[in-house]
Amino acid sequence: MKRTFALNTEPHVADVGGTELLFQPEVMGDDFMDAYAALRETHRGSGVNLEDLTTIEPGQLRAVTRSIRTFLAQLMLPESAELFTGLDVVDAKGTLVSSHQDLDAARAAAEAVTGGRVTDRLRLPDRVLVELLEWVVELYSGGTRPPTSSGGSATASPPRGRRGTGVSPSRASTPTAGR
Template identity: 60%
Template sequence: MRKTFALNTEPHVAVIGETELLFQPEVMGDDFMDSYAELREARQAEGVDLDDIEDADPAVVRKSNRGLRVFFARQMLPESAVLFLRLNVVKADKVLKSFQDLEEAEAYAAKQKGARIVDELRLPPRVLAELLEWIVELYGGGDARPTTSSSGSSTASRPAGTRGTGRSPSKASTRTRGR
């Protein structure tokens, strides 16, 4: 018996506005689960309640969002990951310097009076949530499978042996009246 398994070879593409983010065609299950477990543990440790974000410490929320972005970047192709993780230190709508590391960006911004940190690719929370759902479906073993033509699937095998013409014992039993 021989079974052929399809592997994705083309990157997955998330189109967000005019930006295309390229994700790895396949991610090994243990790599994905390790990075997903790290994300979940970080969120729990930070204690960010997404239903009550108004009362949360902005620094904690930023760190939590950064953890989510790092999780996404681990599934991306390098060029997309660099864009997705880029942080700009901005003052008066002018980019002073760009970083990949949040702590470095925070240290630099602290030295620049009136500066703030913004993601290069700014996204609303709902898009991040939808992206997370899509990523988990792609790599987590959900309904997503490599796309192949329907002719790529084999037909089911016929059961072994020959079909008998005798009556089934269940059909030979006495029927209950009224059924």
């Protein structure tokens, strides 16, 4: 008996506002889990819940978004990763002064410019970063959130609102023989 197993050879594509970010077609499970564990470990003890970024303070948000970008870039093809993690230094008028891949180098360059600041080359709303994170976790973990070191993921919260008391259409149908 012979069984053939397919491997994805085409990159996964995330179209973000017309910019295509290419992700590796296949990622070995341990590589994904190591990167995911490192992302979670980065924020362990800080009180940051990666599943709910609405409760974190603005100062923490910058570090969280940078770590999410780093995690996602590890799973991208090199050209997309470079764009996704790229940092630009702009002056007070918003004119591009320099571009960097390293946050410390970008900060140093910004300090040397009057009114200089660091911006992401590919600027995205935080909600899009969270959506990308969720998509990638689902994509590479087979549709389930990987377990954490605490022994597993928390159970899902119950849906909001009151539960209906009506009979669902599937329960109202007539049973058929053999089912």
